[in-house]
Amino acid sequence: MNIAILSGITRSAGGVFYAVSSLCKALVKQDVGVLVIGWGGTEFQEDLEAWGKVSVSSYKASGPLKSSLAVRHLLKTSAVDMVHQHGIWLDDQWAALQWQKQTGRPVIISPHGMLDPWAVRNSAWKKKLVGWLFANESLRKAACIHALCQSEAEAVRTYGLKNPVAVIPNGVVLPDFDHSTFNFQRPTRRRRLLFLGRIHPKKGLKELIEAWSLVQGAWRNDWELIIAGWDDGGHLDGLKTQASSLRLHWSVEELASDFCSRPSTLYFLGPKFGEEKDALLRSVDAFILPSFSEGLPMSLLEAWSYGLPVVMTPQCNIPLGFEQGAAVRIDPETESIAEGLRQFFSLPDDEQKAMGLRGRRMVEEQFTWEKIAEDMCSVYKWVLGGGSPPACVRFD
Missing domain, CATH: 3.40.50.2000 (Glycogen Phosphorylase B;)
Incomplete structure (x- = not known):
């Protein structure tokens, strides 16, 4: 099972950077093939250490949507079974949608709170435009939406999406003291x-x-x-x-x-x-x-x-x-x-x-990453045709 992860790959992505890098390291320990693809900022070399043994490919992006043809090339040549998109409203979400149409392979999307009603209202006209261009179609076509909590699952439904929703929280790396x-x-x-x-x-x-x-x-x-x-x-x-x-x-x-x-x-x-x-x-x-x-x-x-x-x-x-x-x-x-x-x-x-x-x-x-990686693996296997949906997936 080989997964491409689309995400911010430096500290400029905020909490998403820490969450996704920790998840990917835990997935590698579960013997999942992980390729992270993301645009690299000025902190890329310094932050690369945070990814450990995870394979990371960076690309240069420009403009408010972090647009790039390179992300499309990297996806096209990746030979992965599935894409897991972290965050929405940017060009890499569009690239994932295009890859999905070209290959017929599934995409999972983790909005990371970006479908919360307050977040949707913030810069609303920009998000309506991006939604019209690609984001709404991308969300509708996702094989599964990953919500971090029940409240986010409700926000997914409030936005009008009917996809299966997997509720799996973020985790934390425990400090090395008792x-x-x-x-x-x-x-x-x-x-x-x-x-x-x-x-x-x-x-x-x-x-x-x-x-x-x-x-x-x-x-x-x-x-x-x-x-x-x-x-x-x-x-x-x-x-x-x-x-x-x-x-x-x-x-x-x-x-x-x-x-x-x-x-x-x-x-x-x-x-x-x-x-x-x-x-x-x-x-x-x-x-x-x-x-x-x-x-x-x-x-x-x-x-x-x-x-x-x-x-x-x-x-x-x-x-x-x-x-x-x-x-x-x-x-x-x-x-x-x-x-x-x-x-x-x-x-x-x-x-x-x-x-x-x-x-x-x-x-x-x-909230340990080992447990969260196990739950995420069960969702990956199910999306790729591996039997009944896991308990964390809801359809209502």
Whole structure:
């Protein structure tokens, strides 16, 4: 069984890059032949290491759709049994549709939250045009749509698609330490609340900063808010301007190790990858994701894997986090975020620690890449004619 994976292959693809590279490495261990095809940016050589032993072919692309004839040539000469398309609205989805028509072989599509109603409304006219050109036909002709959660499966149906839907979550690579022995003592510095991800309006960062300005008194004096990630479309400058207008002390310096050595309680640290990201996650005390729209965010799974308690919205699409007592619920609105922060900060230290450890156990039990690769393999075999549909596939 040989599969071509179409996906962003560098960190510029955000969480999709980490999810797909981890899935592909797990599939190779399942003896699946994997060829990854994607456009390479300036980070390609640096990020190639993340793919391990997976075969990766890069091509140059241009324009807002990342258009290229090279992706079509690579598909034509690949001799694979099936294409698994990750992400939609770009030219590689069109190339996969053309390959499907030419060969009669199946395509599976993973939208990664891009069919969520909020996401569809964002830049709606552009998506209507791309939908008319190729995206809607591609989605209708897919042998199966891969949804990361039940909410995304419902979004697939809301969009009007009647394809079989396989519900398989993202996974996480567990850090190499046992967090059950973690010593959750109050540090000699301010405690740290982290957002780590793409700096984009859908992440609710504008609302988070406004909420931070409302959390007055001892709580904000005891905590720092850290916003780390890569700027998508110039959104970061607006956040800095907003913080200044709210008279928040903010900084782009690295974090201090001692208590209250600086007036800042808000930090913009820029993108963090590899060892820097690992060090940051090990140095913070809690994680927040106030998003308006997500597929199934890798950043939350990673936060739980480090034993961090989480503050998140239902739109993050991991209701299990609430059910397991690993997260505080907020809505992507200023007042709700502020109230959620007050609620979380008022929890005893032991309860904050217990929240994080419940999250760690949750990802250990349900979100490992080995299990997810097994489920994905069962879908591949079924699509290629291997008997009855697996239990993760729904038709309603």
